[in-house]
Amino acid sequence: MICHLSFTVRRILAGCVFCAVFTTNFSWGQADDEPRIPWDEAQQLFKAGAYEELLPKLRVQTGANPWNDTWWYLQGKTLMTLGRYEEAYETIQEGLTRRTYSISLRLLAIEASKFNNTPEEAREHINALGGYFSMWARRVRSPDALIELGQVALMLGVEPRIVLENFFKRAQEYEDTPTEAYLVSGKLALDKHDYRLASQIFQTGLKKFPEDPDMWYGLAASFMNGDRSQLIEYAEKTLSINENHVPSMLLMAEHLIDAEAYDDAIVVLDNALKVNPIHPDVLAFFAVIAYLQNEIAAADLYRKTALSSWKTNPNVDHQIGRKLSQKYWFREGAEAQRRALAMDPKFALAKLQLAQDLLRLGSTFEDEGWKLANEAHDKDPYNVEAYNLVTLSDKIDEFVVIESKNFFLKMGAQEAAVYGKRASELLERAYSHLTEKYGITMDEKTTVEVYPNPGDFGVRTFGMPGNPGYLGVCFGPVVTVNSPTTRQANWESVLWHEFCHTITLKMTRNRIPRWLSEGISVYEEIEENSSWGRRMSLDYRERILDRKMQKISEMSAAFIQAQTDEDVQFAYFQSYLVVKFIFDIYGAEAMQKVLQDLGKGINTDEALESHVAPVEYLNRSFAVWAKETAQQVGGDYQLSKPETLLEQALSAINPDDDYQKALEEAAKLIDEEDWEGAREALEIIVERAGYLPGEDNAHGMLAYVYQKLDESEKELETLMKIAAQDAHHLDAMKRLMALALDAEDWKSLKRWSNAWLAINPLAETPWRGLFEAEENLNDSVGAVAAGEALVHLEPHDIASIHYRIAKQLIKSNKKSAHRQVLMALEEAPRYRDAYILLKELNQSTTEDNIPF
Ligand SMILES: [Zn+2]
Structure with missing residues (x-):
């Protein structure tokens, strides 16, 4: 990799020299013998990317038709595309001497002026456009003119929505509307991060112009935050029409950088440099890869080269910073945005990105982050991301902040009242345990935000309201999670998982590949509580045995290339398995050293080789180990559905060995209410296969059959097995709680109420169960806490809850007991028991002489 990068640096510099020599030696008259090319054909060549072939033909045309600005324009644009900025500048200047009023x-x-470092000329051109604007506006008679004027209006700072409606959309209404009518509209939506609108515009455009590469590119770009397989498909479509389409290559490279496939990204970027050897965005991406690989000198050189043609191009640092931030290098990303803003203080995209970075850097930078978000919104009101962020800040202001020793926990007021303390205590427990285990201290408090609205979570986390199914996301000192009310999952394990990311990100200074970070977080969940985390399911087992597991170096890519939710889940599971393999075979110290090395900027392969094993060896030995682990699941059953002829034949010979068939037959017996038959069948399955998580869960079915047969003890035993393996299994927790209540087993009632609350902390029944359990266990502190949480859920018998809390408080805190009993009477003035208790309290407090 190092050699490759250095080689590319040399090639770029060679490319620049070549370019300079070429441009200075060129003379205008060389192509006089070329035949004239019709306009449509010329445009076709441009769209097909035959830039070099096209150029001499354009020179003939501009020579022969110097009064026609379209030829000058296409020649200038072709030269710009090829990175011959100086030549482009001269061409356009010459064109303007003939056609001064050409928009x-x-x-x-x-x-062209910007790319020739003459910003003052660029301003003069803008001023000139402003001066001619009203004159042109009176003469608008064609869609082309509308499109051009719309672009001028944007340049002059007219509100983009007005431009879209009054210029670009009107241009689309003409019979002979040109491709540009859609291209400029779609680009505007893309620039403002309005991806949905952009996608619609390009799709409509493609109905009219199905072979236009720019249209396909626009459609591909609109999937940057969406389905990446579509992005790839459409970018490839573009490149099949125009193999020199640099923006599409940039899209592909960006996708590969996101997948940590840096070598592949470099191949694509190299191809882009063959079209334009000094393309600033291409060089910015090279710089990103070099920074990520700790090749700082090479990275700086790429950045410098990217700025060689336009020295104050704010987009170079903006792009570098944006990509670094996506790799969790928020600090470096923020620095890059500050450099971009130093070059152009009005550059709204850099301001917005800086705001996002600061909001992810923890509490110290929060105020500045929100201030900048507001500024970005003021400057660019149509930008969807800025608008979303500003709207969100008002909602966050209403959050309750629970400050503890090491955390700021922010959540909605009602949720905070019910389970804020519980969440805060869990986080502190995670802090003590994990900081000690990994041998680090944090230098600031971690902010944890719990979002009751998934859309707000999406805006805060991804800049957009959509959420691809995340329970929580960790940025280091900032963690965002979806409220447990929005989905069924064990929120305690989610908080543990996310805070573990805070630890590994801190240790590695955010230089950790995604698979390793996720793998450690899942591993630590299971270490803390064996029913948290993930277990080998039938689906995972099949994927491993079918060799669908990625190599370690490709495991990070599995997260973003996942097509289905099951793919994402498996990406987590295989990452966890590697981590477990390293911990089991090489020990915790080896893992700690790997993380420390990553923090020093050493790449993952080298760190693993130093403290664990060479990656090739690791890949091989891990694959064998994973296979063995998978095979241990399910006993001697044939677990998957027989697909091949051989499997089907074997299944026919040994029908009893077919797990799925056995399970189906048991389900049939349940349907027929043949409880004895079902019990017999399921007991055999459970005995042979052991516990298998997921939908095909024989334990769940067996517990149900025991319930029907009134065999409480066996039911209990089976449910306990489920609960020990799967802390997300709400049905099992509910039933366990009911059984404990029936048996008046208060300890168990407490345990299963808590287990239910770990999935849904706003449910009334488990709080009620916990309250009753604590009362009977004579734990008045626990009882009061549970009772108070229950009160916040406004139960129908709230008066009696206040009364029971009062009774718990009599010994420890008469003043509070008195308050509670008054609240009971406020709810139910004829509440006899409460009245008696009030009298008792009044008497005893008079005796004790305690003032209220
Ligand atoms: Zn995670």
């Missing part, structure tokens, strides 16, 4: 030429001249 398209002047728009292109702005770009």
Whole structure:
């Protein structure tokens, strides 16, 4: 990798020299013998990416038709595409001497001036456009003119929505509407992060222009935050029409960088440099890869080269920073945005990205982050992300902040009242345990935000309201989680998992591959509580045995390339398995050293080789180990559905060995209410296969059969097996709680009420169960806490809850007991027992002489 990068640096520099020599030696008259090319054909060549072939033909045309600005424009644009900025500048200047009022030429001249480091000329062109605007506006008679004027209006700072409605959309209504009508609209939506609208516009455009590469590119780009397989498909479609389409190559490279497939990204970027050897965005991506691989000198050189043609191009640092932030390098990302803003203080995208970075850097930077988000929104009101963020800040202001020794826990007021303390205590427990285990201290409090609204969680976490199924996300000192009310999962394990990311991110200074970070977080969940985390399911087992497991180096990519939710789940599971393998075989110290090395900037392969094993060896030995582990699941059953002829034949010979068939037959017996038959069948399955999580759960069925047969003890035993393996299994927790209540087994009632609350902390029944259990266990502190949580859920018998809390408080806190009994009477003034208790309290307090 190191050699490759250095080689590419040399090639870029060679490319620049070549470019300079080429441009200075070029003379205009060389192509005089070329035949004239029709306009449609010329456009076709441009769209197909035949830039070099096209250029001499364009020179003939501009020579022969110097008064026609479209030829000058296409020639200038072709030269810009090839990175021949100086030549482009001269061409456009010459064109403008012939056609002073050409809008398209002047728009292109702005770009060319910037890329020739003459910003003052760019401003002059903008001023000129402003001066001619009203004159042009009176003469608008064609869709082309509408499109051009719309672009001028944008340049002059007119509100983008107005431009979209009054210029671009109107241009789309013409019979002979050109492709640009859709391209400029779609680009505007993309620039403002309005991906849904962008996608719609490009799809509509493609109905009219199905072979336009820019249209396919736009559609691909609209999937940057969505389904990546579509992004790849459409970018490939673009490249099949125009193999030199640099923006599409950038999209592909960006996807590969996200997948940590840096070598592949470099191949794509190298191809892009063959079209334009000094393309700033391409070089910015090279810089990103070099920074991520700790090749700082090479990275700086790429950045410098990216800025060689336009020295104050704010987009270079903006792009570098944006990608670094996506790799969790928020500090470095923020620095890059600050550099971009130093070059152009009005650059709203850098301001918005900086705001996002600061909001992920923890409490110290929060105020500045929100301030910048507001500024970005003021500057660019149509930007969807900025708008979302500003709207969100008002909602966050209403959150309750529970501050503890090491955390700021922010959540909705009602949720905070019910389970805030519980969550806060869990976080502190995770802090003590994990900081000690990994031998680190945190230098600031971690902020944990719990979102009752999934849309708000999405905006805070991804900048957009959509959420691809995450329970929580950790940025280091900032953790965002979906409220447990929004989905059924064990929120205690989620908090533990996310805070573990805070630890590993801190240890590695955010230089940790995704698979390792996720793997450790899942591993630590299971270490803390064996029913948390993930277990080998039938699906995982099949994937492992079918060799669908990724190599270790490709495991991070599995997260973003996942097509289905099951793929994502498996990405977590295989990452966990590798981590478990390392812990089991090489020990915790080896893992700690790997993390420390990553923090020093050493790459993952080297760190693993130093403290664990060479990656190739690790891949092989891990695959064998994972296979053995998978095979241990399910006993001697044939677990998967027989698919091949051989499997079907074997299944026919040994029908009893077919797990799925056995389970189906048991289900049939349940349907027929043949409880004895079902019991017999399921007992055999459970005995042979052991516990298998997921939908095909024989234990769940067997517990139900025992319930029907009134065999409480066996039912209990089976349910306990489920609960010990799967802390997300709400039905099992509910039933266990009911059984404990029937048996007046208060300890068990406490345990299963807590287990239910760990899945849904806002449910009334488990709080009620916990309250009753604590009362009977004579734990008045626990009882009061449970009773108070229950009160916040406004139960129908709230008066009696206040009364029972009062009774718990009599000994320890008469003043509070008195308050509770008054609240009981406020709810139910004729509440006889409460009245008696009030009298007793009044008497005893007079005796004790305690003032209220
Ligand atoms: Zn995670």
